[in-house]
Structures are given as structure tokens and as C-alpha cells.
Amino acid sequence: MKEGTYIKQPNRALQVYAIVFLIVLYLPVLFIPLFSFNDSIYVRFPMQGLTIQWYVDLWTRESVWAALQNSLTVGLWVSVISTGLGVVAARAITRYRMPGQSAIVTFAMLPLIVPGVIFGVALLVLVSRLGIPLSLYTVAFGHLIICLPFAIATLLPRFEGFDRSMEEASADLGENGWWTFWRVTFPMVAPGIVASLLLTFTISFDEFIMTFFLSGTDTTLPIYIWTQLRFPREFPAILALSTIILALSFVLVFVALWIGRLGVVREQVSATNAGS
Amino acid sequence: MVSVPDARSFGRGKLAAWFQRSEAARGYALMSPALIVLLIGIAVPLIILIAMSLWTRDGFGFDMTPTIANYQRAATEPIFGTLLTRSFMISGLATFITVLLCYPMAYYVAFHVHRNKMLWIVLMTLPFWTSYLLRVFAWRVILGYEGVINSAFLSAGWIEAPLEFLLYSQTAVVITLAHAWAAFAILPLYVSLEKIDKSLLEAATDLGDGPFTRFMRITLPLSMPGVIAASFLIFIPTTGDYITPALLGGPDGVMIGNLIQLQFGPVNNWPMGAALSIVLMAWIAALALVFLFITRKAKDHLA
Known part of the structure; x- marks a missing residue:
């Protein structure tokens, strides 16, 4: 790993830029928790003093608890189903040669690119033409469409990365297909599965656009926030709720990315060790 | 689930072709749950959306006679x-x-x-x-x-x-x-x-x-x-x-x-x-x- 000497030279200007960039990236979001502890219904400087009354206020609200329960239920189901579908899709894509494979992958990635509003209204039209009432089920289906590309994108590198000869060895030693998958393939792709579960849960938990079109009377937390945004006196409570959601998302995603990346890094390290 | 050694398929064009086909078929079979969800969730809604864009509003329902009136409106009205x-x-x-x-x-x-x-x-x-x-x-x-x-x-x-x-x-x-x-x-x-x-x-x-x-x-x-x-x-x-x-x-x-x-x-x-x-x-x-x-x-x- 000998690199050109000039590349090794630290570039002070770029370094400063990078740090400023990161600060600007995180700063706006940090104002939400900051003001959620402010003892005033106005979000402005100077701050009035420390309080946790907005959190206490949230705790006593039935509607928040109902929305939280809906969000958790939808999120759990969507993460499990989309990761399960992602596993079979990633397995099929890496294991078998199929004509039209890249077209399918591109098709599956469409929800990442096409504006959310278009998928939202398209699904709303479908659901209403079929006469299905809007409910948490339609919300979950919308989330599934958004989460599936993320699940596949997270899982594909894991399935691509592993050594097929391990599976062949297991088969040669007499394990059947199912046990080979369970005892050889699964442990190798497990970090990807955990990462996918955490990421898809977070996406579903935070999803707003599809939910906006597809939810009936039962709302999720983001919809609850949206409906409360028009009342200025609800602002501090919304800040408190947002703080909780942000904290949860940051923790889940950090763990997911770390687990997902860690596997890849470990492979790279062992590959370099094997190579030298 | 064992892959066929190359030597065996060599010279047995038909068998190899069949296996090739069946490999693709197995792949699609494995993928089918995800594919069905994607079809229902992406392709079908978009097709219905295109169909609906050719309809017109009629009170609380729709007039399903195909027309490009909506597109004409989209093209002519400045907003x-x-x-x-x-x-x-x-x-x-x-x-x-x-x-x-x-x-x-x-x-x-x-x-x-x-x-x-x-x-x-x-x-x-x-x-x-x-x-x-x-x-x-x-x-x-x-x-x-x-x-x-x-x-x-x-x-x-x-x-x-x-x-x-x-x-x-x-x-x-x-x-x-x-x-x-x-x-x-x-x-x-x-x-x-x-x-x-x-x-x-x-x-x-x-x-x-x-x-x-x-x-x-x-x-x-x-x-x-x-x-x-x-x-x-x-x-x-x-x-x-x-x-x-x-x-x-x-x-x-x-x-x-x-x-x-x-x-x-x-x-x-x-x-x-x-x-x-x-x-x-x-x-x-x-x-x-x-x-x-x-x-x-x-x-x-x-x-």
C-alpha cells in the first residue's frame, strides 16, 4: 500500500472545509433538541431556561401513544417483510444467471429515484380503484415499496461478497440445501440482514410522503407531527417529539451502518492479509 | 444445488441449454415474491395512473371516456x-x-x-x-x-x-x-x-x-x-x-x-x-x- 508522497501530504484547507461541512450538516438538526428543552413556547433566542415540561406533556397525550404504536407496528412488519423479500431477491440475483437481471434490479430501484409524490398518488389510485379502504395496511404496503430497494441495495454486496466454495463444501459434506443455507450462508450474510432490518425500520418509522397519501384515520408519528405543525402553541411539544424520533433514528442507523460496514472492512482486511 | 461441472455439460448441448434455462427459471422462482410485490407496487399503479390521466372528473366519480383534455389543460393553462x-x-x-x-x-x-x-x-x-x-x-x-x-x-x-x-x-x-x-x-x-x-x-x-x-x-x-x-x-x-x-x-x-x-x-x-x-x-x-x-x-x- 505505497501511495504517492504528495497524496499523503495533509491538505489543511480541505481539512478545514471537511470539518465545517460536517458541522453545517448536523447543526440545523441540533436546534430541534436544543429548543425542545427551552422554557418558552417561542422558538427564539435568548432561551428562557431549562425545562422538561414538553416531554411530560407528550407523555400524557393519548394520540401520541396511539401514533407511536402504529408507527412501531408498521415499522416492524415492514422491516421484516422487506428484508425477507430482499434476502430472496439478493440470493436469486447473485446465485443464478437470469436474463433481464440488470433490468429487474433497475426496476426495483425505481422508488429511490422517482419523486415520492408520484408513487404516493399512483398507489392511492390503485388502492381506491380496488375499493380497499385506507388503513395501516395500505400504509405498510407503501412503505414496503420504498424499503425494498434499500433492503436489496444493503443485502446485495453481502451476497456478492461471499465465497461460493463454502456452500459447495457444505453440500459435499452431506448437508442438504436448507441446512447449508441455515448453517453456512446465513451466518455469512447475517450482518447484512441486521443492517437491512434496522435501516428499513428507520425508513418506515420516518416515512412521510407515502403515508400522507395512504393513511386513513390511524396516523403514524410523522403524520401526527405534520398535522400539529399548523398550531404555533404545539411547536414545543413537536420539538420534543422530533427530538425523540431523531435520537432513535440516529442510534439505529449508526448501528446499522457500522454493522454493515464492519463486515465489509473485515473481509477487506482478511483479503489483504491473505494477499500479502 | 450443486453446480454442474463444465466437463459434463460440454458436448451435451441440449442438457446444458435445459440447465441454463432451468437455472434462470429457478432464479425467477426464488425472486418471485419480491417481483410480485414490485409489480403490484410499481408497475400496476403507474399503468393505472396513465389510464386515469385520460379520464375526466364527473361530479364525485370519473368519466372514463379516454380524452387528452387534461394534457391540453396542462399545456395551455400558464399556471x-x-x-x-x-x-x-x-x-x-x-x-x-x-x-x-x-x-x-x-x-x-x-x-x-x-x-x-x-x-x-x-x-x-x-x-x-x-x-x-x-x-x-x-x-x-x-x-x-x-x-x-x-x-x-x-x-x-x-x-x-x-x-x-x-x-x-x-x-x-x-x-x-x-x-x-x-x-x-x-x-x-x-x-x-x-x-x-x-x-x-x-x-x-x-x-x-x-x-x-x-x-x-x-x-x-x-x-x-x-x-x-x-x-x-x-x-x-x-x-x-x-x-x-x-x-x-x-x-x-x-x-x-x-x-x-x-x-x-x-x-x-x-x-x-x-x-x-x-x-x-x-x-x-x-x-x-x-x-x-x-x-x-x-x-x-x-x-
Whole structure:
């Protein structure tokens, strides 16, 4: 790993830029928790003093608890189903040669690119033409469409990365297909599965656009926030709720990315060790 | 599940062909649950959306006689053209700013970070995974009439009255979009920069290129795929955004996404909303093709 000497030279200007960039990236979001502890219904400087009354206020609200329960239920189901579908899709894509494979992958990635509003209204039209009432089920289906590309994108590198000869060895030693998958393939792709579960849960938990079109009377937390945004006196409570959601998302995603990346890094390290 | 050794299939054309077919068939069978969900969730709704765009509203129901009246309205009534152009201008500007600001950051991590690279990548992409609604909401807290900036400047005595242009303007929408999508742009840029063979840079240096020429002649052209990918990944989704304009745009910042949402909400003219969605997608596809064509031409021209 000998690199050109000039590349090794630290570039002070770029370094400063990078740090400023990161600060600007995180700063706006940090104002939400900051003001959620402010003892005033106005979000402005100077701050009035420390309080946790907005959190206490949230705790006593039935509607928040109902929305939280809906969000958790939808999120759990969507993460499990989309990761399960992602596993079979990633397995099929890496294991078998199929004509039209890249077209399918591109098709599956469409929800990442096409504006959310278009998928939202398209699904709303479908659901209403079929006469299905809007409910948490339609919300979950919308989330599934958004989460599936993320699940596949997270899982594909894991399935691509592993050594097929391990599976062949297991088969040669007499394990059947199912046990080979369970005892050889699964442990190798497990970090990807955990990462996918955490990421898809977070996406579903935070999803707003599809939910906006597809939810009936039962709302999720983001919809609850949206409906409360028009009342200025609800602002501090919304800040408190947002703080909780942000904290949860940051923790889940950090763990997911770390687990997902860690596997890849470990492979790279062992590959370099094997190579030298 | 054991793969057939090459020697066996050799000379048995029929068997090999059958196996080839069956391999594809097995792959599709394994994938079928995901495929069915994708078909029901993506293809079918889009087809119905196209069909509906040819209908007209009839009281509370629909008149299903196919007509292009909605498209004629979309083409002739100035409001639609104005909002479409504005959406593309705002998204285009936001895309340009985002890619411009993210490029040095991706460059820094690709070329100058050697330890804890993973931590940098995770830190850069982490905000992308958090709620879009809340990231937009955060900007409302900052730019609001009594928001962070105005109240801080007021109490510092820098301004006499709150700056009104901060919230509810196109500038606010552009700033928010650029910030909210930054994490999305970083990854493709980083990947394309990371792929560049460092020995090419050394060769350029050895042959007498200075840092600037080296960047313009090696790094930038080789990272173009990342720049193009990042541009698409931001421009296309943001054109249809309606959260940011709704929360921060005000009357001047309304975009085509808001109009589509209105057709399915208060206005209750679903066929018109469907037609607008199709028009938006057609324009995005056309612009994307033109953009690709230009960049390819430019590449040929340089090469």
C-alpha cells in the first residue's frame, strides 16, 4: 500500500472545509433538541431556561401513544417483510444467471429515484380503484415499496461478497440445501440482514410522503407531527417529539451502518492479509 | 444445488441449454415474491395512473371516456407551465449547489483520510437516513420569522427588524433542499473518486503537471460518472418534492409537487393530478436524456 508522497501530504484547507461541512450538516438538526428543552413556547433566542415540561406533556397525550404504536407496528412488519423479500431477491440475483437481471434490479430501484409524490398518488389510485379502504395496511404496503430497494441495495454486496466454495463444501459434506443455507450462508450474510432490518425500520418509522397519501384515520408519528405543525402553541411539544424520533433514528442507523460496514472492512482486511 | 461441472455439460448441448434455462427459471422462482410485490407496487399503479390521466372528473366519480383534455389543460393553462419551470429551476439550482459543495468533501475523504475512513463515511451519510420531514422542519426553526437566525441577530443588535425574506421564499427552498440531500450526493461522488487509480496521478505529476492541471485533466474527468449520478439522484426526486415548498416555500415557492398533491386533496380532481404526474415524469425523462447526451458529447469532445 505505497501511495504517492504528495497524496499523503495533509491538505489543511480541505481539512478545514471537511470539518465545517460536517458541522453545517448536523447543526440545523441540533436546534430541534436544543429548543425542545427551552422554557418558552417561542422558538427564539435568548432561551428562557431549562425545562422538561414538553416531554411530560407528550407523555400524557393519548394520540401520541396511539401514533407511536402504529408507527412501531408498521415499522416492524415492514422491516421484516422487506428484508425477507430482499434476502430472496439478493440470493436469486447473485446465485443464478437470469436474463433481464440488470433490468429487474433497475426496476426495483425505481422508488429511490422517482419523486415520492408520484408513487404516493399512483398507489392511492390503485388502492381506491380496488375499493380497499385506507388503513395501516395500505400504509405498510407503501412503505414496503420504498424499503425494498434499500433492503436489496444493503443485502446485495453481502451476497456478492461471499465465497461460493463454502456452500459447495457444505453440500459435499452431506448437508442438504436448507441446512447449508441455515448453517453456512446465513451466518455469512447475517450482518447484512441486521443492517437491512434496522435501516428499513428507520425508513418506515420516518416515512412521510407515502403515508400522507395512504393513511386513513390511524396516523403514524410523522403524520401526527405534520398535522400539529399548523398550531404555533404545539411547536414545543413537536420539538420534543422530533427530538425523540431523531435520537432513535440516529442510534439505529449508526448501528446499522457500522454493522454493515464492519463486515465489509473485515473481509477487506482478511483479503489483504491473505494477499500479502 | 450443486453446480454442474463444465466437463459434463460440454458436448451435451441440449442438457446444458435445459440447465441454463432451468437455472434462470429457478432464479425467477426464488425472486418471485419480491417481483410480485414490485409489480403490484410499481408497475400496476403507474399503468393505472396513465389510464386515469385520460379520464375526466364527473361530479364525485370519473368519466372514463379516454380524452387528452387534461394534457391540453396542462399545456395551455400558464399556471402548470410556470410551476413546472419553477420546479426545474429550484431543483436544478439545489442540485448544482449540492454537488459543488459535496465534491470537495468526498474528495477529502477519498484522498486525504487514511485512518477511520468508515467513521467519516458513516458520519457523512448518517443524516440522510433520518426523517426528511424533521430535517425540513429544522430549517423552519432556523429561518422562521422569529426563528434562530432572526432572533439571534436581533438580540445581537445586528438587525432592527426580522429579515422577512428568510422564510417563505425560493431561497429557503433551495437552501433546505441542498442541505437535506447532501448526504445522498456524497456517496456516488466518493465512490467514483475512490476508484481512481492513484498511479495515474503520480504519472501526471512525474510528467510535470501541477496540482490544478492534474485535477482538471485526471481527477475531474475520471470522477464525472459520480458527478452525473449524484446530479440525477438529487435532481429527479427533488423536482416532485412537496414537503419543503409546503413548509418553507410560501406562495412564491410552490412547486409542481404541491399542485399534484392539491389535485388529490382539496381540489379533488384526480385525473388532472394523474396527468400532471405523467407530465412531470415525461419531462424528467426528457431532461435526463438531454443531460446524458450533453455530457457524452462533452466527453467525446475532450477525449
